[in-house]
Amino acid sequence: MSDSKELGVLEEEQVRSSSIRFFARDLGSHQTRGLKSFAGCLGRSPLVLLFLAFMLLAVLLVTIVVQVSKLPSSLGQEQSKQEKMYQELTQLKAAVDHLCRPCPWDWTFFQGNCYFFSYSQRNWHDSITACRDVGAQLVVVKGEEEQNFLQLQSSRRKRFSWIGMSDLTHEGTWQWVDGSPLPPSLTKHWNSGEPNNIGEEDCVEIFSQGWNDHRCDIAKFWICKRSAASYSSEEVCFPSSAPAAPTQSAE
Structure with a gap:
């Protein structure tokens, strides 16, 4: 009877010891994988930042190109408006000169x-x-x-x-x-x-x-x-x- 109890206690201690070792190994394995994953992220961060910076620069360049491409068109439209106004004023002056004189007609x-x-x-x-x-x-x-x-x-x-x-x-x-x-x-x-x-x-x-x-x-x-x-x-x-x-x- 005494021997059976001692055997049972011994087995229980062995199981507990085995469980503790398994838990410790599993925990260590998870920690190691986490550290490796974190290290991998840290290793890739400069590339991500570089990519984001490149994308931002590309968007900025595209915006500048679009605005510059609109500039000649705006200048051309403004010049066209001024030329049209000048032509209208010239025509108006000619019409006034035709209809009016600086002196009465018999002078x-x-x-x-x-x-x-x-x-x-x-x-x-x-x-x-x-x-x-x-x-x-x-x-x-x-x-x-x-x-x-x-x-x-x-x-x-x-x-x-x-x-x-x-x-x-x-x-x-x-x-x-x-x-x-x-x-x-x-x-x-x-x-x-x-x-x-x-x-x-x-x-x-x-x-x-x-x-x-x-x-x-x-x-x-x-x-x-x-x-x-x-x-x-x-x-x-x-x-x-x-x-x-x-x-x-x-x-």
Whole structure:
């Protein structure tokens, strides 16, 4: 009986010892595999990070390429819009130029001024009044180009016309209606032998060849001058579809 108990205790201890060894071996085996797995992950981490970095760089490059590819298209569209606007403005300006004039229809534009060549005749003093009635002045010649323009217009119209010069204030001293003296540089425009003051010729007319002094009470055509910029904003655009009939005050 005593021997049986001792045998049973011995077997139980052997089983327990065997179980403990098996558990310890199994635990060691699991720990070893875990460590190896963890070490493997650590070994692969740089490759994973490198792959992720590569993917991020690729996405960034693709984004940049897409944006850059859109840039020429946007610039082209903007340039196309600007060209279209310029063409429209050019067409509009041409239309306005066709419909409008810087001066009334019965006036002639030259170098920023409007000139009226009368259709009827008056004496020199009444010609001054006629020009004043339309906000202008009996023409005062300021330079060579203007003088050439007036002579050309007089030649085309085949008219002798009053200009705003006389020696009524002092005989032999020629001055313009605005009070300014006749510049020496313009005295060459007197016709040959003029001024000769035959029969109290104190006022000046212009024709195709130049100037001539004549009696102020003789009726002649006349020329008015007004700055184109002097017209108010409401008068800037004068229709060019049909000429306006000359007013009585301008004749």
